[in-house]
Amino acid sequence: MERNYAIDFIKFFAIFAVVVIHTFPLDSVMGFYMIDALSRFAVPFFFVASGYLFGLKMMNTREHFNYFRKYIIKIFKIYVCWLIFYAAYDVILILFKYKGFEIKKELINYFDEFSLFNLLYYGKGTSGYHLWFLTALIWSVLTVFIFFRCKKINMLFILSFVLNILGLLGQSYTMFFEFPVSTRDALFLGLFYTALGFFFADQVKCRKLKKLNVKTYSVLLFLLALLQVMEAFVLDKLLPGSHGEYFLSTIFLTAFLFYFVLTNNQSGKGLFVTKIGRNSLGIYVIHAFIINVFNMVLEALHIDLANHFLWNLVYTLFIFIISYFAYELLQYAERIVKKWNPVLLS
Template sequence: MTRNYTIDFFKCLAIFGVVCIHTHTFRDTAVPFGNGEMWAFIIDTIARFSVPFFFAASGYLFAMKLERTDDTFAYFKRYTGKLIGLLAAWFAFYWIYDFIKMLTASTGTMNEQKAELTTYFQDTLQWRTLLDGISYTQFQLWFMFALIFSIIIIYTAYRLRILKLTLLAGLVLNLIGLLGQSYGPLFHVTMEETTRNGIYFGLFYTALGACFGLYEKQIIEKARAIRTRTVGMIIVAGFALQLLERYILHYGLDLPQGEYLISTIPLTVSLLLFTLKARHIGKHRYVSMVAKNVVGIYLIHTLWRSIFDQALDQSNITQTFAWGLLYAPILYAVSLLSYVGLQYTKGKLSDPTVPRQAKTRTALRPSNSLIK
């Protein structure tokens, strides 16, 4: 089976979508056409495909690797070990960063500062941190917690040959999780805990991708009669349906904006199917380089967002259309360059004898893996 470059292409779009979500593009910005809030809603909603696709792509690549590996347990340990190592390192970094920020930026009384730090410690030490992360600068790390949880379940299901059953269970949990996201108020259901985690969110989409990876040949054979152009049109319709669903829920029924939707499911399925039918869309050196560093951009971009937001807190530039247009691309570019630079520096420190040119070629080597 040939390399799937289209996964790289969608990963590049998805990470930019994540940055747009976290920068609230145009939300508080004066725009020359329409109003900023509506444009922010449209961009945020369209970008909601990003994290489900990351989960699905991770499951797909993980299952593909399992099928081609003799010692699956050794690969599973190595893969999860890298995930856990990344999570531990960045969680520790952000924990120290936020701790220092609280000590230096707090303007309250001594008792108020003490209460703030106590809450910070309590939030960190809760058992739910292992599932949901904590909501400070490192809020995005919930994805890493969820992915580790999902991969452990997927590998167990793979070894027990119950991956299809796991997919079905994940779908049921995903639909239940919508009661803690987009649909709870509609049915007068309140779920105290967040359902944006590995149980309700990550497991289903990771299992979906794993099934595409495990049964790729069968899926391609059954979908042979479907034209690639038709799948592309279905994807466009999927984005439109996702936008319509969220618009009706929020503006029509006056419900809070949820983070995932029912329509995200068929949209993700159609995206995965498209990557199987058109495998060479992302065959470009820049796309491969960005795709290789997608996890790095995801991990580091909230640090830069925090720095930018603090630096420009009192500036009127954040209300301008130019800033609304450029903030996400700037944050994306700075995150990419800083993470590539970090990896280069790490490589030089670990092996300073390696020539610069050789290290650069390694950094740009194409890779489908979300975690190297």
Template sequence: MSERIYSIDAMRIIAMAFIITIHTDPFRGIGVYGDALNFLIDSSARFAVPFFFVTSGYFFARKTARRDPVRYFAARAASISSIYVFGLLLSAPVFLAGTAVRAGIENRDVVNAVVLKLTEFVSPLALLYYGNSVSEILWFLPALLFSLAIICSLIVFGATRYLVPISLGLHVVGLLGASYTMFVDVPFEVRDALFFGFFYTSLGYALHSSEWRPSSDRSALFLGATVLFGALHVVERYVLGYVLTGETFGHGVYTSSYTIATALVTLSLFLFLLSRPALGARTPLPEWGKYAVGVYVAHPAVLFALETTAEVLAVTGHEIRTTFLWHFLLTPATFFGALLVYIGAHRVGAIEIGGSHLPSVRSIGKYVQRQ
């Protein structure tokens, strides 16, 4: 059995906390300094989603080294799909309720607003491929599923040596369509499997498939590279968002998703974690890592509920969204709220952490009978 990599397990939950900070936008709109701090936090957190793609690709290669890749992919596809369905079932009712509340606040037709939102939910391409029909946050899961499907196909055809070159070429198109739009107009969505997830997942697969392993005596080098590339990442985004446009933090926060340096900082961080596999072993973080996926799928609903509550309070004359306390507490409230929802769903038998995430009415019924 392969040795457990505690450092990667620990980083899962840390990276998930960074993802939530991207979505909660701490301190954004709280003056120029608040926007500057938000830009720094957002830039520092952008490694997190690529990290999960790289991790998935790495362990896909590890798991398929001595087993049938098609059979293992089928199992992974079933797992990812069940997690995605769980996320949809959590988010959809909350988003519909929030839509109804907001329509009422704005004196719009509530029924019409809800029906329109439902129509958006069932858009086939957005639901099954882009993963943004219900919540844009859930896009990662379909992107990961299709990325692994492409990798599995190339394994079957014995063409894995082309993984990185092909995925890199496609990712360049994705970068042109996301962050480097001044060079060319890419007229289609690029935050998906083909132009984003495939590259990072292939990178993880290639890292494990190669015979080279990062040694512990070079961990300081990898850590230094992570810090250096992290700083470069912030500078690159600042140049793209402010230097080239002539804008300042007074105009707002530049929030382009990913750039060239994103890959560099993600790769160097992953190599550092591989070089220090026991890092974090004596802390609770590796065990918390198993909750990362649950926090991910539950936090869109929790965050939306919190934001909708704040909107309702604003209508009643209690504006809290512009306060420092709101910006300080929203991220931990979203994180731990999502964690409680996930653990709660497991304890009532609706899902199984580490197993199927398809809600089971029978399991819930058995739980109720035991009480």
């Protein structure tokens, strides 16, 4: 099977968008708000890419369950390792920040959030707030696999689309009805975009997609990106909605980006940014830690970047670069450990 370099190429922009979301202050400058709204394609794109690659494997192997089992175990191991990492980091901070009986009180309050539902479904409880993506991906792939084995993928696609639309009521469309629970999860967000990726895999197998010219791609990308920013602005600033993490227009923008990926699969081949995109999951899991550390440094130095647009751009680039090389260093260390003790990490 020919490698699709365009997936990793777009992943580079998606993971950078994730770092932007987590580093930029939201409302202090209008430019921040617009960039934040534009960046909201990122996580849906990761779900679509995951669903697509999973779907391709399902359609090109007879060992469906074995691949599914290995896939889930791999993602679950990554989640557990980084959950432990962030929990240990949080506990160390508490031990340094508090003294005496305050330590016990803070630790009790901290571990109160460690319910099975929070840890295994919402992926929350630690400062690794972004780890929700991994649990959402696990549950989404599990659901897609069940419907695939039952030959009901089309039904799932329709059902997950309806759930995603309902999930908007817990996001930016709260003027109609506000969900009492978070809709940034597997059920309302991850499932639809993972199913969409699986649907794309099925379509690629059945038919050849038409490639558009560069001008058409550029115009459509600009219009769909503008539509997402406008939707976010109107709902949050002009109407009594709220700041959303995904929108109705996100569907069209993400689907279009993946259409580009499928019709230009050699885009980005040989580029350094494509190599970075290939390590997007590593950057994703570690970047929140890097942000926390450097935010503490800025706070200790009494540096406030909230109203400085250009300095925030520089800071975001800095966090992104450090996150990439930090994960590269971890991978290098893992290779060294495996070389000298292959049993330990087998």
